[in-house]
Amino acid sequence: MSSSLFYRTLGSSLPTIVRGDGIWLEAADGKRFLDASGGAAVSCLGHSDPDVIQAIKDQLDKVAFAHTGFFTSEPAEQLGAFLSDRASVAGLGKMSGVYLVSGGSEAVEAALKMARQYFLEIGQPKRHKFIARKQSYHGNTLGALGVGGNVWRREPYKEMLPDTPLISPCYAYREQNDGESDADYVARLAVELDQQIIALGPETVCAFIAETVGGATAGVIPPVEGYFKAMRAVCDKHGVLLILDEVMCGMGRTGTLMAYEQDGVMPDLVCIAKGLGAGYQPIGATLASEKVFQAFEQGSRVFQHGHTYMGHPTACAGSLAVQQKIESANLLSNVNAMGDALVEAIHDKMGNQPWLGDVRGRGLFRGIELVSNRTTKAAFDPALKLHMHIKKHALQNGLICYPGGGTVDGKQGDHVLLAPPFIVTPDDVAEIVDRLAKSIDGALAETGAKAA
Numbered sequence: 001m002s003s004s005l006f007y008r009t010l011g012s013s014l015p016t017i018v019r020g021d022g023i024w025l026e027a028a029d030g031k032r033f034l035d036a037s038g039g040a041a042v043s044c045l046g047h048s049d050p051d052v053i054q055a056i057k058d059q060l061d062k063v064a065f066a067h068t069g070f071f072t073s074e075p076a077e078q079l080g081a082f083l084s085d086r087a088s089v090a091g092l093g094k095m096s097g098v099y100l101v102s103g104g105s106e107a108v109e110a111a112l113k114m115a116r117q118y119f120l121e122i123g124q125p126k127r128h129k130f131i132a133r134k135q136s137y138h139g140n141t142l143g144a145l146g147v148g149g150n151v152w153r154r155e156p157y158k159e160m161l162p163d164t165p166l167i168s169p170c171y172a173y174r175e176q177n178d179g180e181s182d183a184d185y186v187a188r189l190a191v192e193l194d195q196q197i198i199a200l201g202p203e204t205v206c207a208f209i210a211e212t213v214g215g216a217t218a219g220v221i222p223p224v225e226g227y228f229k230a231m232r233a234v235c236d237k238h239g240v241l242l243i244l245d246e247v248m249c250g251m252g253r254t255g256t257l258m259a260y261e262q263d264g265v266m267p268d269l270v271c272i273a274k275g276l277g278a279g280y281q282p283i284g285a286t287l288a289s290e291k292v293f294q295a296f297e298q299g300s301r302v303f304q305h306g307h308t309y310m311g312h313p314t315a316c317a318g319s320l321a322v323q324q325k326i327e328s329a330n331l332l333s334n335v336n337a338m339g340d341a342l343v344e345a346i347h348d349k350m351g352n353q354p355w356l357g358d359v360r361g362r363g364l365f366r367g368i369e370l371v372s373n374r375t376t377k378a379a380f381d382p383a384l385k386l387h388m389h390i391k392k393h394a395l396q397n398g399l400i401c402y403p404g405g406g407t408v409d410g411k412q413g414d415h416v417l418l419a420p421p422f423i424v425t426p427d428d429v430a431e432i433v434d435r436l437a438k439s440i441d442g443a444l445a446e447t448g449a450k451a452a
Contacts, residue, residue: 015027015028015029015031015033015395016028020046020047020048021046021047021048022046022047022048022421022423023035023046023047023420023421023423023424023428024047025047025400031398032398033395033398033399033400034398034399034400034428034431034432034435035047035400035420035421036399036400036401036418036419036420036432036435036436037400037401037402037417037418037419037420038274038275038279038419038420038421039279039400040216040248040274040402040419041215041248041249041253041274041275041365041402041417041419042274042275042278042279043278043279043421044251044252044253044274044275044278044322044326044421044422045278045280045322045325045326045331045421045422045423046421046423047279049278049280049322049325051321051324051325052278052280052318052321052322052325053280054321055317055318055320055321056280056281056314056317056318056321058317059075059313059314059317059318060314062313063313064313064314065309065312065313065314066313067308068306068310068311069306072311073311073313073316074313075313075314075316075317075320076100076311076312076313076316078316078320079098079100079316079319079320079323080098080100082320082323082324083095083098083272083285083287083323084096084097084098084287086257086258086323087257087258087270087287089258089260089261089266092264092265092266093266093289093290093291094289094290095270095287095288095289095290096288096289096290096293096294097287097288097292097293097296098285098286098287098288099114099285099286099287099288099303099310100283100284100285100310100311100312100316101273101283101284101285101286101307101309101310102282102283102284102307102309102310102312102315103273103282103283103284104139104245104247104248104271104272104273104274104284105138105139105140105141105144106139106141106284106307106310107139107247107271107272107273107284107285107286108138108139108141108143108144108147108209108245108247108271108286109139109141109143109144109305110271110286110305111209111243111269111270111271111286112130112143112144112147112207112209112243113143113303113304113305114269114286114288114292114303114305115130115206115207115241115243115268115269115292116128116206117296117303117304117305118241118292118295118296119206121295121296121298121299121300122295122299124203124239126203126204127203127204127205127206128204128206129164129165129200129204129205129206130147130162130164130205130206130207130208130209131164131165131166131167131193131196131197131200131205131207131208131209131240132147132148132149132164132165132166132167132208132209132210133149133166133167133168133169133210133211134149134166134167134168134169134409134410135149135150135169135171135214135217135218135221135407135409135410136148136149136150136166136169136209136210136211136214136217136245137149137150137153137211137215137216137217138209138211138245138247138271139247140153142157142160142161145157145161146161146162146164147162147164147209148217149166149169149217149410150217150406150410151406151409151410151411152405152406152410165196165199165200167189167192167193167196168189168192169210169214169218169221170185170186170189170214170221170223170224170227171214171218171221172185172221172224173221173357173358173360173369173377174377174408176224182224182225182226183226185224186224186225186226186227186230187230189227189230189231190230190231190233190234193208193231193234193235194234194237194238197234197238197240198238202238202239202240205238205240206240206241207235207240207241207242207243207268207269208231208234208235208240208241208242208243209243209244209245210228210231210242210243210244210245211244211245211246211248211249212228212244212245212246212249212250212254212259212260212263213248213249213254213259213361213362213365215247215248215249215417216248216402216404216417217404217406217407218367218407218408218413218415219360219367219368219369219404219407219413219415219416219417220360220361220365220366220367220415220417221360221367222254222360222361222362223263227263228244228260228263228264228265229263229264229265231265232265241268241269241292242265242267242268242269243267243268243269243270243271244259244260244267244269244270244271245270245271246258246259246260246270246271246272247271247272247273247274247284248274248365248419249362249365250270250272250274250275250276251272251274251275251276251323251326252275252326252331252332252335252363252422253274253275253335253363253364253365253419254335254361254362254363254364254365255332255335255336255339255362255363255364256332256363257332258270259362262362266289267289268288268289268291268292269286269287269288269289269292270286270287271284271285271286271287272284272285272286272287273285275322276319276322276323277315277318277319277322278319278322280318280319280321280322281312281314281315281318281319282309282312282315283312283315283316283318283319326422331422331423332363332422334422334423334424335363335364335422336363338364338420338424338425338426338429339361339362339363339364339365339366341426341429342364342366342418342420342429342432342433343359343361343366345429345430345432345433346359346366346368346433347359348433349433349434349437350368350433350437350440353451354373354374354451354452355370355371355372355380355440355444355449355451356368356370356371356374357369357370357371357374357377358371364418364419364420364421364422364424365419366417366418366419367415367416367417367418368415368416368418369407369413369414369415370386370414370415370416370440370451371451372449372450372451372452373451373452374451379407379408379412379413379414380413380414380449380451381449382405382406382411382412382413384447384448384449385405385447386405386414386443386444386447386449387403387404387405387414387415387416388403388405389442389443389446389447390403390414390416390439390440390443391403392443393438393439393440393442393443393446394435394436394439396439396442397435397438397439397442398435399432399435399436399439401416401417401418401436401439402416402417402418402419403415403416403417404416404417416436416440418432418436420432
């Protein structure tokens, strides 16, 4: 029977998922898939956590939905307090305002508007420009896409998007020069941001937006030590806000609740989603620092923005249960332990393969970059679409991973992103790596791709 759904790719013949069991998904035909990427770094608790499911059922018995133009709700208030407390960093600052939405793109849209209105509130109306990074991704809505650097996603809509300046990412594997120290590399990137702000006119620049740990566009690129402290200093020098996008890398994925904790900085605004609700309900949030929140509180007291489903009581109840479970079960310790185990297993299984270019990331947020030559770091021919073949073979082998192309510059390069649930065990890690190695071998054989 034909489907009436408007699929991402028309004519797709996709498995029908009927059941979730821990880190496994089961299709209607009985085939089981090991979820090694949480979909897209979403399902951090797996697919059948009884406590989260019960919390959602309990909330539905009370009230499913109440519009925030008229009411608040207990779950929303509790989740807001939880996030404000946990996202604040002693000695660095407080996250005072939690703006609850329905996903990552909405969280970024809210952050962009919040940043703009902040400057209206404090009497600097000329500030309206944003600076972002190449090989970045901040969402698919027009505002979020407009500050992103994902070439493929932007291409069909480029005439509709603002001309946002894109500076270099912190992509050490590709862009740190031979013999260049981390400190010198960071200093070079800081100068680039500083010069871009000056070129635009500091009085017109609103914010610099970056993923704390780069996500699916370039295959998980963690910053080198000191990078965000340097970027923070440049922003402060010119009165520019720092927006960190932790939609994919936040909420424990990298081993701390907020990824920026590991970088010793406090952003002015931070965007979260995905692991916030772990897929049990759609939810996201924009968190505002005390400075930003107070500007609204002491100014107009109105944020000119909103969505129908923001602060959804059922979504908030589910999300709060997710976060409480991660905390009570001390799952972040497992994220760090299993993240180390995953890297070790990858090197043990694939370390001698000539196509293994780089293994990088933090916690259970890892990227594998494939190359045709380890010495030169040359990418495979983009025409092979190696990443697509890896995904196909992975599904055939009962593995869900998140391959991507255009890793290097939007056109060249292939990678695989791994982001398994926080509940994975050593045996799960071994199974993930075995199935992935088999899938990569199958893709290489099918495409005839050779690595030397």
